[in-house]
Amino acid sequence: MPIDRVRRKLVSGFACTAVSAAMLPCCLGRAALAAAGGVEFKVRNVADGVFALQGVDELMSAANQGAISNLGVVVGTDAVAVIDSGGSLIEANALLAAIGKITAMPVRYLINTHMHPDHIFGNAAFQEIGATIVGHHNLPRALEARGAFYLQSFRQQIGDALMKGVEIIPPTLLVDDRLQLDLGGRMLELRAWKAAHTDNDLTVFDSATRTLFAGDLVFVGSLPTLDGSLLGWLRQMDALATIGAARVVPGHGPVPADWPEALTAERRYFEVLARDIRKAIADGMPLSEAVKTAGASERGKWRLFDEYNERNATAAFAELEWE
Amino acid sequence: MQNHAYRSRQLALPLAAVFAAIILAAGTLFGFAGAANAQQTTASSDRIWQDLKGDVFGDRAILVDSGVVRIEAPKRAQDAAIVPVDIYIDLAKTPDGIKSVTLIIDVNPAPVAATFQIGKDAGVTHLSTRVRVNDYSYLRAIAETQGGELHMAQTFVKASGGCSAPAVKNQDEAMATMGQMKLRQFPPQETMTKVQELQLMIRHPNNSGLQRNPLTQYFIPAHFVQKLSISQADRPILSMEGGISISEDPNFRFDFKAHGNGEIQVEAIDTDGKVFRNQWPLEAAGL
Numbered sequence: 382m383p384i385d386r387v388r389r390k391l392v393s394g395f396a397c398t399a400v401s402a403a404m405l406p407c408c409l410g411r412a413a414l415a416a417a418g419g420v421e422f423k424v425r426n427v428a429d430g431v432f433a434l435q436g437v438d439e440l441m442s443a444a445n446q447g448a449i450s451n452l453g454v455v456v457g458t459d460a461v462a463v464i465d466s467g468g469s470l471i472e473a474n475a476l477l478a479a480i481g482k483i484t485a486m487p488v489r490y491l492i493n494t495h496m497h498p499d500h501i502f503g504n505a506a507f508q509e510i511g512a513t514i515v516g517h518h519n520l521p522r523a524l525e526a527r528g529a530f531y532l533q534s535f536r537q538q539i540g541d542a543l544m545k546g547v548e549i550i551p552p553t554l555l556v557d558d559r560l561q562l563d564l565g566g567r568m569l570e571l572r573a574w575k576a577a578h579t580d581n582d583l584t585v586f587d588s589a590t591r592t593l594f595a596g597d598l599v600f601v602g603s604l605p606t607l608d609g610s611l612l613g614w615l616r617q618m619d620a621l622a623t624i625g626a627a628r629v630v631p632g633h634g635p636v637p638a639d640w641p642e643a644l645t646a647e648r649r650y651f652e653v654l655a656r657d658i659r660k661a662i663a664d665g666m667p668l669s670e671a672v673k674t675a676g677a678s679e680r681g682k683w684r685l686f687d688e689y690n691e692r693n694a695t696a697a698f699a700e701l702e703w704e
Numbered sequence: 705m706q707n708h709a710y711r712s713r714q715l716a717l718p719l720a721a722v723f724a725a726i727i728l729a730a731g732t733l734f735g736f737a738g739a740a741n742a743q744q745t746t747a748s749s750d751r752i753w754q755d756l757k758g759d760v761f762g763d764r765a766i767l768v769d770s771g772v773v774r775i776e777a778p779k780r781a782q783d784a785a786i787v788p789v790d791i792y793i794d795l796a797k798t799p800d801g802i803k804s805v806t807l808i809i810d811v812n813p814a815p816v817a818a819t820f821q822i823g824k825d826a827g828v829t830h831l832s833t834r835v836r837v838n839d840y841s842y843l844r845a846i847a848e849t850q851g852g853e854l855h856m857a858q859t860f861v862k863a864s865g866g867c868s869a870p871a872v873k874n875q876d877e878a879m880a881t882m883g884q885m886k887l888r889q890f891p892p893q894e895t896m897t898k899v900q901e902l903q904l905m906i907r908h909p910n911n912s913g914l915q916r917n918p919l920t921q922y923f924i925p926a927h928f929v930q931k932l933s934i935s936q937a938d939r940p941i942l943s944m945e946g947g948i949s950i951s952e953d954p955n956f957r958f959d960f961k962a963h964g965n966g967e968i969q970v971e972a973i974d975t976d977g978k979v980f981r982n983q984w985p986l987e988a989a990g991l
């Protein structure tokens with residue numbers, strides 16, 4: 382597939398700005414900025430050698446360039462790893478440009494925390510620069526089943542311009558259970574989880590700074606979305622909470638967040654939702670009725686509640702009916 | 705070329721003739737894997753139906769909104785993989801009852817979601833299930849009366865987008881539990897009638913296939929429950945053929961009139977030829 386012209390222009394444009402950035406460590410304390418298509422992407426310094434780009438709490442749209450999830454960057458003495466590629470090539474290339482201002486080290490790994498478009502639509506930009514794409518062992522299968530649908534439905538949602546060059550590119554380095562990546566001077570510990578937010582959730586722990594990149598296993602302030610297993614998510618929350626992190630970069634919400642306090646509201650929401658759905662099922666209420674009221678006491682406590690709560694309730698009902 | 709290979713595989717299915725015709729019709733409109741990028745509208749959904757109905761019902765007349773059949777679904781479906789749909793039959797308007805109901809989802813790659821045969825004197829007036837919907841679409845219920853009339857009701861569902869793809873959420877779990885069944889029996893609402901409600905649940909990934917793998921361009925193999933029969937005391941209540949767009953873990957809730965105290969029996973057959981059977985005693989229903 383020919384690389385789209387817009388993308389080439391962006392890549393070369395950013396390559397120029399990256400030249401001045403070879404004097405790296407001085408930049409480590411500062412935020413790096415990159416702008417694309419009128420949206421400014423601010424990559425902030427979270428810990429020593431750890432950076433994150435915070436997404437906005439919105440649905441993906443042409444206006445936000447698909448940049449709704451949090452992306453991470455970890456800089457070692459040999460190589461850089463990026464956590465999630467963002468919701469468009471424009472966002473991915475802006476992130477690469479910002480990384481170029483921070484370090485001259487090559488981006489060796491792109492780690493996808495799971496299958497959702499806001500985390501993987503930028504993958505082509507990383508394949509282009511030769512990064513190894515890393516993911517949960519279930520991620521290729523999940524993308525097989527959904528890729529065509531994502532490409533179609535997001536074209537409707539965010540428009541042709543932002544979809545330009547977006548390809549579904551699966552990981553080639555798969556994580557069965559755990560995997561360590563050596564970036565030089567620091568190890569990243571990757572961990573594959575059982576079905577929770579999706580059936581292909583992966584977390585990344587930087588042992589040097591004890592920073593946890595939780596992907597969408599952790600939502601802060603923005604309503605968690607359920608596309609895997611409610612029971613699996615609740616069951617694994619204890620194990621998640623025992624990770625000895627000093628801070629977390631959640632998949633959505635403020636960067637960084639306190640750990641493990643970042644889990645508290647999410648756990649409460651899912652417990653409320655499970656309680657309401659279980660009661661509806663016991664009462665013999667059909668799914669179509671139950672989802673209208675389940676979780677209602679959480680309204681007002683979350684951004685995007687009305688966008689996602691009923692969908693979560695639908696998935697929860699179909700799952701909990703089998704208890 | 706891929707289309708070709710796909711069609712010959714579909715032809716191996718018992719319902720191949722119907723499917724093949726429908727897939728051909730839809731295929732020419734869509735180029736399959738949703739090459740139609742513009743969002744479907746009521747008008748475009750209707751155009752698909754106009755092209756499709758001859759393949760399914762020939763040139764038979766279809767009465768629209770006569771009141772014999774009614775269909776309900778959320779105006780905006782939250783999860784494209786699990787869209788609840790309710791079909792109601794008004795027995796007062798069709799004294800001899802209904803023979804079958806065909807559920808159509810215009811924009812799905814195989815629009816005939818399922819056909820339900822209703823047992824004579826089974827007293828089924830309400831059937832609810834859950835379906836996958838690929839895009840904005842009309843959902844249609846076409847009921848055939850014992851006398852051979854066709855009656856249609858329709859409702860437009862905005863089901864698309866976001867990351868709620870019409871796919872299996874937890875594939876490992878789906879495969880590990882395949883074939884498990886659960887039956888819930890709800891007692892009659894009014895004590896004097898023998899009408900009660902059943903809810904049958906079957907664990908099955910119910911993959912519709914029909915999505916092209918974006919990585920290999922091959923179609924993902926379909927694997928779904930394509931035949932289902934539910935009876936009580938050896939009298940058929942409800943059976944289903946097709947089922948390609950029924951959601952993961954097929955779920956059917958319906959009312960019926962029990963005959964005696966005979967047990968409820970279920971048999972399901974999937975596209976791999978696997979047979980799943982189960983039976984349950986009829987719970988005392990205020991006899």
Ligand SMILES: [Zn+2]
Pocket residue numbers: 495497578597
């Ligand atoms: Zn997600």
